[in-house]
Amino acid sequence: MINCVNVRKKFGRKIVLDELNLQIDEPKLVGLVGRNGVGKSTLMSLLAGLEKPTKGKVEVLEQSAFDNLYVSVNSIYIHPNMTFPANLSLRELCQMGAQFYMHWDQALSEKLFTYFDIPLHQTFQQLSTGMKSMFATIFGLATRAAVTLLDEPVNGIDEGLRKDMYRAILKEYIAYPRLIIISSHLLDELAHLLEEIVILHDGKVLVHDNIDDFASSHMIWEGELSRMLAAYPDALILERSPFGGDRVLVPSHIAGDFQQQAISAKDLYLYLTAEKKGSIDDVFSNNE
Numbered sequence: 001m002i003n004c005v006n007v008r009k010k011f012g013r014k015i016v017l018d019e020l021n022l023q024i025d026e027p028k029l030v031g032l033v034g035r036n037g038v039g040k041s042t043l044m045s046l047l048a049g050l051e052k053p054t055k056g057k058v059e060v061l062e063q064s065a066f067d068n069l070y071v072s073v074n075s076i077y078i079h080p081n082m083t084f085p086a087n088l089s090l091r092e093l094c095q096m097g098a099q100f101y102m103h104w105d106q107a108l109s110e111k112l113f114t115y116f117d118i119p120l121h122q123t124f125q126q127l128s129t130g131m132k133s134m135f136a137t138i139f140g141l142a143t144r145a146a147v148t149l150l151d152e153p154v155n156g157i158d159e160g161l162r163k164d165m166y167r168a169i170l171k172e173y174i175a176y177p178r179l180i181i182i183s184s185h186l187l188d189e190l191a192h193l194l195e196e197i198v199i200l201h202d203g204k205v206l207v208h209d210n211i212d213d214f215a216s217s218h219m220i221w222e223g224e225l226s227r228m229l230a231a232y233p234d235a236l237i238l239e240r241s242p243f244g245g246d247r248v249l250v251p252s253h254i255a256g257d258f259q260q261q262a263i264s265a266k267d268l269y270l271y272l273t274a275e276k277k278g279s280i281d282d283v284f285s286n287n288e
């Protein structure tokens with residue numbers, strides 16, 4: 001359904017994505033994660049055909065994505081900075097959506113708008129930040145587009161309603177499977193929904209895996225650091241303890257006679273993408 005081959009994307013002299021490869025062949029619920037500024041939105045814009053790759057190939061539904069009407073009518077890209085025509089009410093926007101997207105689900109959108117209390121007589125600009133996200137995400141789901149790209153879909157939504165929105169996404173996906181890619185920083189909230197995870201790091205896909213396989217791919221050893229490093233020199237040191245309980249991260253297939261702990265997908269993602277530039281305490285250390 002999507003195929004990115006050796007994709008590079010530059011803005012001016014800044015290379016954001018480079019030699020990025022990603023292929024997804026069937027409907028899936030996929031989480032796209034990565035640290036701030038790594039290029040998640042850029043990748044989604046490329047998939048939506050809004051941006052042209054500087055180099056390489058971006059195909060969606062087997063067609064080159066950039067500026068392609070077939071890709072436009074079969075995909076939707078919802079993101080926090082999106083705008084809608086200021087002179088149209090939300091109801092009118094939905095009528096336009098129904099004309100453009102042939103699988104538009106009017107009944108679903110009406111039920112969700114009612115549940116989330118979205119005032120359809122207002123314009124998009126009149127909504128609060130959280131309501132904008134709710135409207136846009138429901139709009140995205142109602143399109144039933146084969147490729148649905150949700151960039152930070154719960155941006156600004158309070159915690160209780162976020163859970164409802166995740167559930168709405170999951171139920172819609174189960175009822176009408178399609179490729180839904182969700183970018184988010186809230187991997188702990190999202191992980192239970194996802195089938196696959198894609199981690200962007202240094203302009204590339206660092207991990208593309210089944211979410212459960214990803215979480216179980218590593219484990220934490222606790223013990224004496226020198227012994228653990230002797231058993232596995234490439235272990236990532238997570239924590240030094242003056243009392244002997246040092247902690248390191250190792251791939252799960254490595255055998256070692258140490259206390260072992262499972263790790264959550266969120267923590268593993270954070271460790272694998274950590275920048276090694278000291279801690280926030282170092283920034284303040286001269287002032288203390």
Ligand SMILES: Nc1ncnc2c1ncn2[C@@H]1O[C@H](COP(=O)(O)OP(=O)(O)OP(=O)(O)O)[C@@H](O)[C@H]1O
Nearest residue numbers: 011012014016034035036037038039040041042043
């Ligand atoms: N149109 C543009 N012109 C110039 N630079 C851009 C443009 N779009 C994105 N960038 C730059 O590309 C980089 C990646 O931005 P992008 O928004 O894709 O990252 P992101 O992973 O979605 O970030 P975040 O998690 O903070 O939302 C950033 O350095 C950003 O400044």
